[in-house]
Amino acid sequence: MRMKKLYIVAVIIAAMQLYSCQKLDIAPISKFTEANYWTSTDKAELVLNMAYNQMYNAGIMWRDEFLGDNMVHTYGTSDPNSIRRGEATAALNLFASEWKDAYGGIKTCLVFLANVDRIPGMPEELKNRMIDEIRFIRAYIYFRLVNYYGDIPFFTTEISLDDAYKVKRTPKSEVLSFIHSELDDIMNGGHLPKTENLVPDEKGRITIGAACAFQARAYLYENNYQKVKEYAGHLINEQDKYGMYQLFEYPAKKEESYFRLFTPEYEYNNEVILDITYVPDLKTWSNMSQMAPISKRAEISADNPTQELVDCYMTMNGLPVKGADKDPAYNENDPYVNRDPRLSATVVYDNYKWLNKDGSVDTIRTAIGTKTDDSYKSPVDRQTKTGYYVRKYYDWTMSSNNQSGLNIIMFRYADVLLMYAEACNELGKIAQQEWNATIRPIRERAGFKVAAALDYPAAKSQAELRDEIRNERRVELALEGLRWYDIKRWKTGQQVLNGAIHGFRFAGSAGATDGGYIRVNQYTFNNNRDYLWSVPLDQMDLNQNLKPNNPGY
Numbered sequence: 001m002r003m004k005k006l007y008i009v010a011v012i013i014a015a016m017q018l019y020s021c022q023k024l025d026i027a028p029i030s031k032f033t034e035a036n037y038w039t040s041t042d043k044a045e046l047v048l049n050m051a052y053n054q055m056y057n058a059g060i061m062w063r064d065e066f067l068g069d070n071m072v073h074t075y076g077t078s079d080p081n082s083i084r085r086g087e088a089t090a091a092l093n094l095f096a097s098e099w100k101d102a103y104g105g106i107k108t109c110l111v112f113l114a115n116v117d118r119i120p121g122m123p124e125e126l127k128n129r130m131i132d133e134i135r136f137i138r139a140y141i142y143f144r145l146v147n148y149y150g151d152i153p154f155f156t157t158e159i160s161l162d163d164a165y166k167v168k169r170t171p172k173s174e175v176l177s178f179i180h181s182e183l184d185d186i187m188n189g190g191h192l193p194k195t196e197n198l199v200p201d202e203k204g205r206i207t208i209g210a211a212c213a214f215q216a217r218a219y220l221y222e223n224n225y226q227k228v229k230e231y232a233g234h235l236i237n238e239q240d241k242y243g244m245y246q247l248f249e250y251p252a253k254k255e256e257s258y259f260r261l262f263t264p265e266y267e268y269n270n271e272v273i274l275d276i277t278y279v280p281d282l283k284t285w286s287n288m289s290q291m292a293p294i295s296k297r298a299e300i301s302a303d304n305p306t307q308e309l310v311d312c313y314m315t316m317n318g319l320p321v322k323g324a325d326k327d328p329a330y331n332e333n334d335p336y337v338n339r340d341p342r343l344s345a346t347v348v349y350d351n352y353k354w355l356n357k358d359g360s361v362d363t364i365r366t367a368i369g370t371k372t373d374d375s376y377k378s379p380v381d382r383q384t385k386t387g388y389y390v391r392k393y394y395d396w397t398m399s400s401n402n403q404s405g406l407n408i409i410m411f412r413y414a415d416v417l418l419m420y421a422e423a424c425n426e427l428g429k430i431a432q433q434e435w436n437a438t439i440r441p442i443r444e445r446a447g448f449k450v451a452a453a454l455d456y457p458a459a460k461s462q463a464e465l466r467d468e469i470r471n472e473r474r475v476e477l478a479l480e481g482l483r484w485y486d487i488k489r490w491k492t493g494q495q496v497l498n499g500a501i502h503g504f505r506f507a508g509s510a511g512a513t514d515g516g517y518i519r520v521n522q523y524t525f526n527n528n529r530d531y532l533w534s535v536p537l538d539q540m541d542l543n544q545n546l547k548p549n550n551p552g553y
Helices: 002-019 041-055 058-066 079-084 093-118 124-149 172-189 208-220 225-237 254-260 341-346 413-426 432-437 439-446 462-476 483-490 537-542
Strands: 071-073 272-276 303-305 352-355 361-364 408-412 499-505 512-514 517-523
Touching: 041 093, 041 124, 058 071, 058 079, 058 483, 071 079, 071 517, 079 093, 079 517, 093 124, 093 537, 124 172, 124 208, 172 208, 208 225, 208 272, 208 408, 208 413, 225 413, 254 341, 254 439, 272 413, 341 462, 408 413, 413 432, 413 439, 413 462, 432 439, 439 462, 462 483
Parallel strands: none
Antiparallel strands: 071 303, 272 408, 352 361, 499 517, 512 517
16 A cells, blocks of 8 residues: 555645645645545545545654754755754744644645545445544644643634634543554554564554554653553563563664664664655655755755754763763773764765765765764854764765655654653662663674673662663654654753754864864754744634743743
């Protein structure tokens, strides 16, 4: 179903937009409510595919990543950069476009649910499965909306245009309650398969394991750790029911496992619980054109990893590079040696050894004065502005115009282990058995071998372990679109998003002000405003019931 028909989706989306309401974007889609459309299972599958596309994509993932402190936009203007600089207003285009796109996705789901019964002769088992996939997608889009805007317009059946102008905001808690109820019902319904039961053409479709992982994440974002432990525990301890998942290991060279996890050759590996499918030449994304090294065909370096992210990676001695307990062997003037291998799998730095698909290795120089296409030159040139480029998710099979067909992972098993570890520690200091089932295997897969990294740190307090688990989550899941949501739920915005954002440290670098590190941006964070987005100004103009707006806008 998936691979063969995705190329048609763009046509359907264009048609759907043509027939959609141009105001609030939550009115019915007349074309797809016509009885003569719902005549075959194939047509239902096309609408389902469209809903998959509207649920999540590479653009959303990278956009969300720019909202945190792992990456910084360094060239020209962007709406996430405006938000982080404290300059956003209710008229910001991103607030309006996300609202419109999300409610367009909700509309697709509602039209499907209202019309799927019209299809003659559709097998009941297939129909029920597709309905549960649509319910999952609808729940996920509402989940996105409440995490951006808080209280939102909420409805589970199509509404009229007149009602769209009057609809009020439903409290976030009520929407989340609906999401939890839907996911439980989906998991108990018996219509979704386990991942190992998917046939090749079904790879990328929603499974019972995906519903369970989504439930764990939804509770995580509410800091409901008892429920997080319950649902993450299902995926760890009840794999006969929820699917067989484990940390991916590259068979040829275990130390490359983390790097290979994000390469085209190992899509749909046994760590992936749900990903968004891309197909070379048919359905692609092109964000790497402004994040990868210039020598690797990027057009410009506009979105760069930060020094703050790089500093989070331990040394191979299992010690941090900052703070009172920093590794005494760490050399700030030669900072990338003997570091957590996940750093090199994620970030490109000076003297980086770039592995090509054919096994050859190129050296990437980013330091000022090295005079390569990738060398830092100034804050206004097309090269990196932080001294770093992105490696993770680089598709070495993509076309010459940077069109990537690499899948984007929504949920993976390492995240489940990290959620479980965090929940255990928040419910009472994590125990050795729980540590050994979660943090230890993640670090072993990364390449650590020393006791300081692997063994349970019994002497540390619950608060110290909290910091360690949070940092582990940051480095393991870096550049996967999740950091901003962790900052939101931990309420650490004032600590990490208020002040200077830095690039590398090289003597003589233009703009180097803070201990020799380049200051590339200045963020401003308002605790009373910046954990939520504004309801779009044009929507409030059309519908006064959407007021009052979120505080601070």
